[in-house]
Amino acid sequence: MLGVTELQDMYETMVMARHYEERLQEEYLEGKQPAFDISAGPIPGELHLAAGHEASGVGVCHHLRAEDSVTAPHRPHHIAIAKGVDLKAMTAEIFGRETGLSGGKGGHMHLFDPDVNFACSGIIAEGCPPAVGAGLDAKKRNADDVAVAFLGEGAIDQGAFLESLNLASVQNLPVVFVIEDNDWAISMPKERVTDVTNGAQRAAGFDLPGTRVDADDVIAISDAATDAIGRARDGNGPSLLEVQVHRRMGHFMGDAEGYRPDADKDAATRRDAIERLETKLRANDIDDETFDELRSRARDRVEEAIEWAKEQPEPEPSAAYEDVFSSPPSEEPERAPSVADTGGED
Amino acid sequence: MSSNTPRVAVETADVWPEDSDENEGVVVNWFTSEGTRVDEGDPLCEFQVEKVSVDVPAPVSGILDEIALDEDDEFEKGETIAWIRRE
C-alpha cells in the first residue's frame, strides 16, 4: 500500500511530466506556424509526446532504484522523468544542445543517461532485447537489480518482443516488460492489427505471469508493478504487464488525427489519470494549498530546465565526428608489451 | 479567349479542414500554371493548415487566368487564391 506522502510524490511527478509535454509542444510549434515545416523552429525532427501516459511511467518507475535499468521506446519523456533522468540535460538534448545528455547526437527518441541506467530506441520493440541483457548482467553480478522494458501495444507483434519474452523466461531473468496500451499505433487501432485485445495474454505462451491493468490509474499500475518488480528482484523471473493509458496529443506533433473518431479523442481527454489521483488525494484531506505547492514545484522544475536548455550553446559541427567509438582506432594503445610489463626494468 | 467574360474566384473556405481553429494557411504546391485550361474539379493546388494538406479543386472549367497566391504564400481563410476565366 502506498502512503499519502508517496502518492503526493507520484502526483508531483505526473504533473511535471504532463507540464513538460505541454511546454515542449509550445516550444516545438514555434517557427512551425502557419507553415508546419518539420525542420524549422527550436526543436526540429519528429516529436512524440506522452501526455496521457504519465500513470505508466510514474506507477512503474516509482519502484525502481538508480541501479535498475529501463529501456524506453520512441515516446520516452514521461518514463525518463519518472526514472530520474537529469531533466536539464535531457531538455538540452531535445533542443539539440552541446550540454545535452548526448551532446545533441541523440535527440528526443534517443535519450541515454547511464547515471540512472536509462536508454531508448526509436525502432519499435528493439528496446526489449537490451533490457533482457540488463537483466542478464544483474544476474551474472548476483545483484538484485531489475530491468524494465517499456513498449507500446503496437510493439507486441514484433519478433524482438516475443523473442525477448522467451529468452528472459528460459533464463529466469529479472526483467519486467511493460506494455503501454494507448489503443493506437499511429493511425492503426489495435483491433485491426493485433490478434488479442489484452496484450498480457502473450505471457501465457512463454510461461510467465501476465497482468493487465484496465484503468488508467497510477495506484493500480503501481500495485501491479510492485508485484512484478518484486518477483524479479527476488529472483523469481520475468513478468509481463500491460497498462491502459491514453494518447492525448496525437501520435507525433502535427498529427491531425483525421483517422481517429472524435469520440475516441474525447474519451482519452476525459480519462485523466492525474485528475483521478487528485480526487484520491482530496479524499485523503490534501488541501488546495498543498496542491498548489506540488504543482508549482513541478512546473518550476520544468520551466527551469527549459530555460536552461535554451541558453546552452549548440554543438560544434566537428563534434559530429566524435563518439563513434569509445576507443577510437587511432587512439588504441600499442599492442606490444612495454618494458615495464615484461619486468625487465623498473 | 475573350477578356471580358467574367472571372471566377478560387477560394478555400469550402475545403478548409472542418475541425481546424486555425484561420491561416500556406500554399504548398501548384499543379498547374497561368494560361492553362482546367476542368471543373481538377486539383489546382494544395495548401496546408497546421500539418494537414488540402487540395483546391477548380470551381468551374476555363482558363486559369491569374494565380494570386504563390507557393509558400501565407493567407487567411476566405482569401482568393486564383482566378479562372470561363470560356
Place this chain on the structure above:
Amino acid sequence: MARPEEHRQTERSLTMSRAMVEAIAHEMREDDAVFYMGEDVADYGGIFDSTEGLLDEFGRDRIMDVPISETAYIGAAVGAAQGGMRPIAELMFVDFFGVGMDQIYNQMAKNTYMSGGALSVPMVLTAAVGGTYNDAAQHSQTLYGTFAHLPGMKVVVPSTAYDAKGLLHTAIRDDDPVVYLFHKRLMGIGWLPAPDGPKTGVPEEAYTIPFGRADIKREGADATVVTLGLHVHRALAAADSLADDGIDAEVIDLRTLAPLDIETIRDSVAKTGRLVVVDEDYRSYGLTGEIIAGVAEGDLAALDAVERVALPDVPIPYARPMENEVIPDTDDITAAIRRVRSDE
C-alpha cells in the same frame, strides 16, 4: 505500350508522391494481383503520402494496414509473389530494414536463384529514405549501397515526379523483386518542403522507364557529377552556380543502382576527364567507390581527377549543426567540382 518522350512537357505538374500514387492506382486497376501492404498506408495514406487516397478507391483488402511486424509482412509479400500475386510492401523508413532483413536478402532476393529460376518473386519493396530534417541516427539513412550490394534485387531511386511514375510502373510490372527507395525530402509534402526540381510535368497515361538507364539531367563539358535522389537537385544547383564562373558541369542521375548504367557515366567521363560522385549514403564500401571503380575499369586513362562527396562514416547526428556537417550540401558539391577542375 508506347513510351512517351521523356521529359515531355505536360500542362499538369505533380509532386513526386502524387506521381507515385498515380502509377500504383493505374497498376491496381489493370491487375487484380497488385496490392499494397504497410504500416499506416490505409487511413493515413502513408506517413510520406505514398498511398494517399488509395484506400478510398481500393478498400482495405488491397490497401492493407499491417501489424508492426516487418519480418512477417515483408516475408508474406515474398510468399504471395511466389504464388502469383504482385505485392507492394512498404517499409515506412528504410532504417527499419534491419527488422525484416532476412526476408529481404535471404528470401526475396535469393529465391529465384536458389530455385534455379523455377520461381520468380514479382514484388516491390518501397521505403522512404533520407535525412535533412533532424530525425537522427535511426530515421535518416538512405542505405542505398546496402541494397545495391546484395545480389538479387533491382534497386530504384527516383529524383523527379516524372521518373518516379515511370520507374514505378516498370517496378510493378517487373517479374523480379524491386527495391524502390523514395526520398522524403522530394515527395512534395507540405510539412517537409521539397527543393525546386522534383515537381515536374507528368503525363496522365501510364508509361515505363527502363531500368539500367541513367539520365543526364544537365549536360556539360567540364566535369561529370554522378548522383541520385535528393542530391541530383543539390548537384544541379551546384552546377548552376558554377556556370557563372564558366565551369560547365554535367549531372548524371543514376535512377537505378541495380542494374547500373555504367556506360553513360564512362561516356561522360571520356568527355570531361573529371568525375565527382555524390552520395547521401555512408562513404566507405559504398556507391561512390563503386562508381569510381566502374569508370576506372573501363578506361583508367580517361580519369584526370576524381572526388567523392558522401556521408562520413558516422551515424547521422540529431542537432542541426552536426547534421548539416555530415550530409553533403550544394556548397560541398561546388567545392568538389572546383577541386577536380583545379589543374585547369
